[in-house]
Structures are given as C-alpha cells and as structure tokens.
Amino acid sequence: MEIKIVKDILESNNVTAEENRKFFKEKKAVLINIMSSPGAGKTELLDATLGMLDGALRSAVVEGDICTTMDAERLTHRNVPLVQINTDTLGGVCHLEASMIREAVSKFDINDTDVVFVENVGNLVCPAEFDIGANLSVALLSSPEGPDKPLKYPLMFRTCPVVILSKMDIVEALGVDIDEYERNILKVNPTAKILRVSAKTGAGMDAWINVLKELHKTSAG
Amino acid sequence: MEIKIVKDILESNNVTAEENRKFFKEKKAVLINIMSSPGAGKTELLDATLGMLDGALRSAVVEGDICTTMDAERLTHRNVPLVQINTDTLGGVCHLEASMIREAVSKFDINDTDVVFVENVGNLVCPAEFDIGANLSVALLSSPEGPDKPLKYPLMFRTCPVVILSKMDIVEALGVDIDEYERNILKVNPTAKILRVSAKTGAGMDAWINVLKELHKTSAG
Numbered sequence: 427m428e429i430k431i432v433k434d435i436l437e438s439n440n441v442t443a444e445e446n447r448k449f450f451k452e453k454k455a456v457l458i459n460i461m462s463s464p465g466a467g468k469t470e471l472l473d474a475t476l477g478m479l480d481g482a483l484r485s486a487v488v489e490g491d492i493c494t495t496m497d498a499e500r501l502t503h504r505n506v507p508l509v510q511i512n513t514d515t516l517g518g519v520c521h522l523e524a525s526m527i528r529e530a531v532s533k534f535d536i537n538d539t540d541v542v543f544v545e546n547v548g549n550l551v552c553p554a555e556f557d558i559g560a561n562l563s564v565a566l567l568s569s570p571e572g573p574d575k576p577l578k579y580p581l582m583f584r585t586c587p588v589v590i591l592s593k594m595d596i597v598e599a600l601g602v603d604i605d606e607y608e609r610n611i612l613k614v615n616p617t618a619k620i621l622r623v624s625a626k627t628g629a630g631m632d633a634w635i636n637v638l639k640e641l642h643k644t645s646a647g
Numbered sequence: 648m649e650i651k652i653v654k655d656i657l658e659s660n661n662v663t664a665e666e667n668r669k670f671f672k673e674k675k676a677v678l679i680n681i682m683s684s685p686g687a688g689k690t691e692l693l694d695a696t697l698g699m700l701d702g703a704l705r706s707a708v709v710e711g712d713i714c715t716t717m718d719a720e721r722l723t724h725r726n727v728p729l730v731q732i733n734t735d736t737l738g739g740v741c742h743l744e745a746s747m748i749r750e751a752v753s754k755f756d757i758n759d760t761d762v763v764f765v766e767n768v769g770n771l772v773c774p775a776e777f778d779i780g781a782n783l784s785v786a787l788l789s790s791p792e793g794p795d796k797p798l799k800y801p802l803m804f805r806t807c808p809v810v811i812l813s814k815m816d817i818v819e820a821l822g823v824d825i826d827e828y829e830r831n832i833l834k835v836n837p838t839a840k841i842l843r844v845s846a847k848t849g850a851g852m853d854a855w856i857n858v859l860k861e862l863h864k865t866s867a868g
Contacts, residue, residue, distance in 0.1 A: 430690065439778065454799075463684045463685045463686060463769070463771075464684045464771045464792055464796055464799070465684060465791060465792025465793045468783060490771065491799055492799065492801075492802075493798075493799065494795075494798050494799050496795050496798065496799060497799075508657070518772070518776070518802065520741070520770070520772035520773050524725065542813060547729075547772070548771065548799070548800075549741070549770060549771070549772055550684075550685045550769065550770070551741035551768070551770055551773075552741050552772075552773070553711065555739070568686075568791065570686060570789065570791035570814065570817070571684075571685055571686025572686045573684060574715075574717050577714075577715050577717065578685070578712055578713065578715050578717060578718075578769070579685060579713060579769075580713075581713075581739065582868060593791065596791070596817070596820060596821060597822075599817060599820035600817065600820075619771070619855055
C-alpha cells in the first residue's frame with residue numbers, strides 16, 4: 427500500500443488547481459464546482475440548469491461519486507458530455523481533487539465547451555479543502571438540513587461566493603424560518619450571494635442562470 | 648507542521664478502538680456511534696431518546712463537531728453529562744477517531760453510566776472508515792435526502808447494523824416512496840435492522856428505545 431502524506435497532497439493539489447485555472451482561461455471556458463451535503467439537490471439543480479441553458483452556453487458535466495453512475499444517468503437525457511469520476515477506485519476519497527478534474531476534462535473536447543459543471547462528492551467538509559481550479563464554487567444548503575449548517579461547517583460557506591438555498595418548495599411544509607438560514611450564511615461569509623431556488627418548480631432558477639451567463643461573459647468572454 | 652501518514656492513522660485507530668471496546672465491557676457500559684449526513688436529525692433523535700430513557704438507562708453524550716457547541720447546547724436541558732469534541736483544533740478533521748472518544752469519556756464518571764451516545768461529525772463518508780470501538784453503529788437517513796444514498800455511500804450503510812429512516816413526518820409532503828429507501832439499504836446490507844422514526848412526533852421511537860435496552864442487557868448486563 428502506498429503511503430500518502432497529507433501535506434504533500436494539499437500542496438500538489440494547489441499546483442494542479444492553478445494549472446487547471448490557466449487551462450480554462452486559455453480555452454475561454456469556465457469551471458463551476460458545485461458542493462453540498464448528500465441529497466441537497468445538486469443533480470436536480472444541474473438537470474434543471476442544463477434544460478434552461480439549452481444551447482445558450484455549451485455545457486459539460488463531471489460527476490463525482492464514491493461509486494455508481496446514478497447521477498450521471500439522470501443527466502443523459504440532456505445530451506451533453508458527461509464524465510463520471512468514481513473515487514472508490516482511488517481508495518474511496520471523500521472529495522474531488524484538481525488532478526481528477528484535469529483527467530476528466532481530457533475526455534471531451536473543451537474547445538466546444540463554454541461551461542464545465544463539476545458535481546462534487548456529497549460532503550459538507552472535505553471538498554471545501556481541495557481547490558480544483560474553479561472559476562466559481564457554489565454551495566447548496568437544502569431547507570430540511572436546518573439553519574445551523576453554515577455555523578457548523580463554516581469553511582464550506584466561506585469558500586463559496588454563491589450559496590443556493592435549495593428545496594424552497596418544501597419550506598412551508600417544514601415550517602422553517604428561511605431568513606435564519608440567510609443570516610447564518612452571512613455571519614460566516616458577509617459577501618455571499620444567496621439564491622433561493624426550487625429546481626423542482628423552477629422558482630429562482632432565472633437568477634442562477636444569470637449568474638452563470640455573467641460569469642462566462644467576464645471570465646471567458 | 649506534523650506530517651501524518653494515512654496508513655499509520657488507520658492502524659493506530661484500530662488499536663485504540665479495541666482498547667475502547669475492552670474498557671466499555673469492563674465498565675458494563677455500551678457505546679453507540681450515531682452517524683449521518685449533516686442535518687439528518689441526529690441531535691433531535693438524541694434529544695427525544697434522552698427524554699424517553701429518563702433514568703431507565705443512565706446516559707452520557709459525546710458531541711462531535713468541527714466547530715461550535717450548538718448541538719450540545721440543545722441537549723443541556725436533559726441533564727446528562729455532555730462532552731463536546733471540536734475537531735477544528737485538530738485540523739478540522741471530518742470524523743471522530745477512537746482516541747478522541749477515549750479522551751472524551753475521561754471527562755465524566757463512566758461508573759455512573761450505562762450508555763454513551765456519540766454524535767459523529769455530519770458526514771456520510773469518512774466516519775464509517777474509523778472504528779471508535781462502539782457496541783453499535785447507527786446510520787440515519789433522512790427522507791429528504793432521497794432513496795439513492797445507500798447505493799452511493801455503501802460503506803456507511805454496510806457498517807451500521809441499525810439504520811434509522813428519520814424525518815418520517817414529512818414523507819407525505821415530500822411525495823417520496825419510503826419503501827425504495829428500505830430496498831436500497833437491504834441491497835448493500837441485507838441484515839440491516841431498519842427503523843422508521845419521527846423524533847418530532849415520536850412515531851417509531853419505542854422500537855429504537857427497545858434496541859438500546861436489549862443491547863445494554865446483552866452487552867453490559
């Protein structure tokens with residue numbers, strides 16, 4: 427068994443992340459890193475996003491999971507390039523690293539792509555520690571998870587300039603105070619842009635699509 | 648900065664976990680490791696459990712969080728010994744390890760205790776890799792997380808002989824098929840004991856309390 431040293435892993439990841447950033451800039455494409463707890467609705471958001479973008483931005487998706495291709499399969503009907511990373515072949519790693527993204531992006535033609543969406547492993551801790559070289563990191567916080575999560579997992583919410591409050595359609599049934607979620611996000615990240623979204627009903631999706639279009643215009647335009 | 652070697656960490660953790668197991672056996676107490684995604688309802692389950700046990704089993708709680716004492720504070724009204732582990736002082740570790748439990752248990756009198764509940768860090772991946780020496784590992788899967796989670800995070804559901812389907816009170820509002828959750832748990836762990844619970848309404852709590860009483864009788868009795 428290979429002995430991995432934690433310090434080395436983090437340092438070499440940062441070097442590769444910088445290379446990814448440079449590569450995407452040259453190719454006039456943007457890389458979006460979508461992170462959350464398991465079951466917060468990353469795949470459902472991506473499905474709705476691909477449906478609404480439909481051609482406006484040419485998209486590709488990199489799916490990160492410990493195992494299975496279930497999430498990728500949910501997106502095949504969108505007819506965009508899909509690459510699945512299964513980390514169980516890499517020792518069951520609980521996050522994606524910059525080198526995995528480089529490898530994944532080599533599987534399709536980046537010259538035909540405006541935006542690469544990365545769906546990270548469902549985990550509110552470790553993915554925030556590993557820069558993949560993204561132009562934008564986005565955290566999803568689903569309403570059933572409760573308003574305390576930004577305070578308990580501050581690195582994730584501090585790392586992400588955009589936070590999506592997902593599953594807004596069940597807020598009423600849950601009886602939660604969604605303003606409290608926003609206040610707690612702003613406590614750890616006062617400049618966060620917060621979007622209230624239901625991928626199911628489409629509510630709030632326009633604002634998210636605009637974020638993507640603006641980002642592509644400024645970063646890659 | 649200290650260089651930590653992954654292989655050594657796992658090996659030395661297993662040694663300490665065995666020592667914990669021996670220690671609890673000698674003390675006629677049981678150790679319960681409660682794990683789930685962030686926001687699946689671990690603290691709410693513990694709160695309801697302590698309320699129902701009320702004296703039948705003398706309890707203590709070890710709360711594991713990266714930061715904050717928010718979960719421990721929610722349990723202070725139960726008047727049981729509470730120890731908070733904050734892993735941010737340990738480099739923000741995303742799981743609890745056997746040595747942390749040994750340290751935490753030294754903070755109260757184990758001779759006055761029948762059950763020690765450990766609420767692990769909210770994470771469906773790494774906590775399953777670290778044996779803490781528990782008599783019983785329990786995974787919570789909350790209904791809003793979706794039925795695919797056992798297939799995507801199989802190690803967690805394979806590690807836990809008891810799986811609690813939590814937040815059963817909102818199943819109808821979500822419109823999910825809860826039988827599918829059970830089928831997927833049994834696919835990765837055919838002998839799992841599955842309990843449908845709402846800590847909020849109390850539904851299913853009796854079965855969970857019985858599991859605890861039986862375990863204490865056989866393990867420590």
